[in-house]
Amino acid sequence: MSVLNSPALRRLRSRKAAVAGVAVASAAAVGLTLVPTDADAGTTAEVAAAAPVSWKVDPAQAAKVQESIATQQSSFEAQVKAQLEKKKAEAEAAKKKAEAEKKAKAAAEKRAEEKAAADRKARAAKPAKVTYPNNLDGWIREALSIMKKHDIPGSYEGIHRNIMRESSGNPLAINNWDINARNGVPSKGLLQVIKPTFDAYHVAGTKHDQYDPVANIVAACNYAADRYGSMDNVDSAY
Structure with missing residues (x-):
């Protein structure tokens, strides 16, 4: 290829032509x-x-x-x-x-x-809900917590002692042979409470059921507190 026709030389010529054109245009503009x-x-x-x-x-x-x-x-x-x-x-x-x-x-x-x-903070301030086992020990302890809120006197020992005498710890116990039974109001539950007494001394917040162990204990203790000062003072049929 001839040097005169090389790509580099052609680019140089094009660049010079462009510069010349710009120069001519500038001269015209001026x-x-x-x-x-x-x-x-x-x-x-x-x-x-x-x-x-x-x-x-x-x-x-x-x-x-x-x-x-x-x-x-x-x-x-x-x-x-x-x-x-x-x-x-x-x-x-x-x-x-x-x-x-x-x-x-x-x-x-x-x-x-x-x-x-x-x-x-709210969880810490709110006391955790206490649960009690579904047995005699749990029933007595739950009843005592309710009795405390209602200022009903009574101790674990006094309640347990009377329960063992009255029903041997059977919440479904019923007396069908004494005078109350003959009068149509048999004694029922752990502390053998008749219905009129249960209804009169029932404590709000507990079930209205003579056979419910907690309701039975609380109502009986409420009655004993009214008549004997406390269930602790009861040592025989009441």
Whole structure:
């Protein structure tokens, strides 16, 4: 391949042509009006053949070109400034958004922690529900807790002693042979209470059932407290 036709040389020529074109366009834009100073010049041929001619720049055109360049420069600077201010504003907005999200997250975490602390405090303040085994020991202890709330006297020993005498600890015990039975109101339950007595001394919050062990104990102790001062004072049929 000839050096004169190499790609590198062709690119160089193209670049020079482009530069030349820009130069020509710039010269046209600048509007430098070149006018011959010889007012007596004749034909174009005569001017071309004449001695070197003096040329001058039209001041008005030059001023216009300078003004145009200044205007373009000012517009370009304004655009650059506007873009910079836009980017700055976007960065500030992003920063504020991030800060707001951070604050919101911190506030949410704080509220969650406060709620958890309040829940823990409420659980600590609220006594745990006591459960009792479904046997004689559990029935007596549950009855004593209810009796304490209603200021009904009586002890575990006194209640247990009377239960063993009356029913041997059977909550379904029933007496079908004594005077109460003959009168149609047999004694029932752990402490062998007849229905009229159970109804009269039943304590609210317990089941209204003579055979319910806890209700039976509480009603009987309430009756014994009224008549004997306490179930602890009872040692025989009452």
